[in-house]
Amino acid sequence: MAGGTIYPVGYLDGAFVDAAEVRLPLLAPGVTYAASVFEGIRGYLSHEGGGVALFRLHEHMERLVRSARVLGLDEIPSAEEMTAATLDLIARNGVAEDCYIRAQVYLGGDGEMTARGPTGVAILARPRPQLPDRLERGLRCQVSNWRRNADNASPPRIKAAANYFNGRLAGLQAKADGYDTALILTEAGKVAEAPGACLAIVRDDQFITPSVTEGILESLTRDTILRRAGRIGLLADVVERPIDRTELYAASEVMLFGTGMEIVPVVGIDRFEIGAGRRGPVTKALQDDYFALVRGATDAPGGWLSPVPSQKETQT
Ligand SMILES: Cc1ncc(COP(=O)(O)O)c(C=O)c1O
Known part of the structure; x- marks a missing residue:
């Protein structure tokens, strides 16, 4: 770790x-x-x-x-x-x-x-x-020329150590080229995910994220956000569909999310500025909603929060 x-x-x-x-x-x-x-x-x-x-x-x-x-x-x-x-x-x-x-x-x-x-x-x-600076200032990403490992080779759907070699290759290249991290495309040229996080874009008030058949881990944070995105009042629609590379550049917001990553704005991709080049309103609203959920300040669906018992309770 x-x-x-x-x-x-x-x-x-x-x-x-x-x-x-x-x-x-x-x-x-x-x-x-x-x-x-x-x-x-x-x-x-x-x-x-x-x-x-x-x-x-x-x-x-x-x-x-x-x-x-x-x-x-x-x-x-x-x-x-x-x-x-x-x-x-x-x-x-x-x-x-x-x-x-x-x-x-x-x-x-x-x-x-x-x-x-x-x-x-x-x-x-x-x-x-948490890393407040990263949550606000965001990341700059490189679209990698390494391709995502396919479901019929080393399935990204499961969280297998073997899949992270693909992410590592992409991440190493991105860092060597001066970026924070990579975005990886499938063999078909559609956007899959980052080495350790899923991705979504915002275009014309639509929240769009690749579907689970696009070479991604079946992420719990993605599931949380899909269930919550309709509630933040800034989006007309929440859609799961393939995303083209150039849609990344055309998006008003791009964000990465995962348990470790939490929800982080992507402010630049391949030297293109994304939106206004800083965290956008949808990303900020989703962050606020997510942090309220994980800290129990808003009601979470049953079973999402497992309180840790006190030390005394466990050792008796
Ligand atoms: C490759 C990859 N995609 C997506 C995610 C996000 O998954 P989850 O939200 O379940 O943590 C992770 C891990 O955090 C990951 O390693």
Whole structure:
């Protein structure tokens, strides 16, 4: 996990252990062949300062189980088990700040590429403060000449470690060329997503995002925004459809979103300024709505916020 101190208690294969002991074995196919899937989950301090709640935790764990099934693993722990373990982990660490959790399910042992087990589960967490400057000033992106890995090769729909090699290649190129990050097109030349986030544009009061068959991860933040975008009062329509590269340049706003990214304006693409070259009103309204949701200041649909039990509750 990038940056920050990892909290001292980790979770490995059903037990709470010293975080330093949570290591993947070198000979595991989860390392050598990237036979590994994962989740990134955020916890937010409540708007009343009371405690921390994890956002859409159970749905992240359901996606993790779906990803592990596609990977062909046996004995995948249930979403309920991993949900409970994660809440317990955050409670045991006494977390009282915004945080980030990484849950990894991988092929352990020292078998061959097509082994189905043993299945390993590792969970670690660390503090993750928001980045107000990035949320306001936004990012400059390069449309990459690397193409998105296709569903019939290495399916982007699941959160597989293997997919991030594609994102890494695009991200490295973007940084070498002086941009913050990349936007990746499908083989058909339609916009897919960024290396670690989904994308939407605003054109003529329409909010447009690529559909889930366009080489993207089935993102929970995307789902949250699609359900909320109609409520902010600035949009005539919310549409899922393919996006051409040149529509990016013609958009009045472009934004990236994901659990880690949150909702960030894109203010430039390939040296074109997007809209007025600064965060636009739709992006700002969606950010405000999202942060109110994740901190419990607006009512979230049932099950979206999982409050972390107190340390006392978990250890009795
Ligand atoms: C490639 C990619 N796309 C999209 C997302 C957004 O997914 P989610 O909103 O479920 O975090 C992520 C992760 O955050 C990602 O790694």
